[in-house]
Amino acid sequence: KQEVTQIPAALSVPEGENLVLNCSFTDSAIYNLQWFRQDPGKGLTSLLLIQSSQREQTSGRLNASLDKSSGRSTLYIAASQPGDSATYLCAVSPFGNEKLTFGTGTRLTIIP
Amino acid sequence: DTGVSQNPRHKITKRGQNVTFRCDPISEHNRLYWYRQTLGQGPEFLTYFQNEAQLEKSRLLSDRFSAERPKGSFSTLEIQRTEQGDSAMYLCASRWGQGIEQFFGPGTRLTVL
Numbered sequence: 620k621q622e623v624t625q626i627p628a629a630l631s632v633p634e635g636e637n638l639v640l641n642c643s644f645t646d647s648a649i650y651n652l653q654w655f656r657q658d659p660g661k662g663l664t665s666l667l668l669i670q671s672s673q674r675e676q677t678s679g680r681l682n683a684s685l686d687k688s689s690g691r692s693t694l695y696i697a698a699s700q701p702g703d704s705a706t707y708l709c710a711v712s713p714f715g716n717e718k719l720t721f722g723t724g725t726r727l728t729i730i731p
Numbered sequence: 732d733t734g735v736s737q738n739p740r741h742k743i744t745k746r747g748q749n750v751t752f753r754c755d756p757i758s759e760h761n762r763l764y765w766y767r768q769t770l771g772q773g774p775e776f777l778t779y780f781q782n783e784a785q786l787e788k789s790r791l792l793s794d795r796f797s798a799e800r801p802k803g804s805f806s807t808l809e810i811q812r813t814e815q816g817d818s819a820m821y822l823c824a825s826r827w828g829q830g831i832e833q834f835f836g837p838g839t840r841l842t843v844l
Contacts, residue, residue: 721773
């Protein structure tokens, strides 16, 4: 059974700092990995998707990497802003691309 | 492209009542997924449809839960005899058959008193 872990559960950093969020998964036989953002009481916004054949994806100040062999992914946020405050979730899908398995998320607070 | 929509956005009900949620996927997305998210946790898979066929159900989906997708368009999730433990955010997602990304709706927050 696939298990996804995100550490730390919560993180507070001053505005302007670069930061890294971590995601690990137990079964390396994945089809893709997605990073999502969730604001309090809201749905999920997809940030980046990395297919199993890829090593990283970039969008603006965000960069996500994937190391399937070690079962790890990182989300790098450059020059953090207060608007980045949210919960960040990673999720993996098996081959067949159904049934995302999510981590419990990292609650990020950017201090102005 | 209007995105995935869910209604209602919030539902408050008393224990023992039945509730029904609706999800409208992105047009032409033939796959539709339901997830449940409790406070402080990540979403958990409940079930998914390919067109009108329900192909997989999680063991989380007890016999009080039923999902349908008539005609392969919108989907409904019904919970009968609600319990306080059913309080959660219910999320719907859809995906085009050849696509790789699931697109999520805003969710329906259920509170059972």
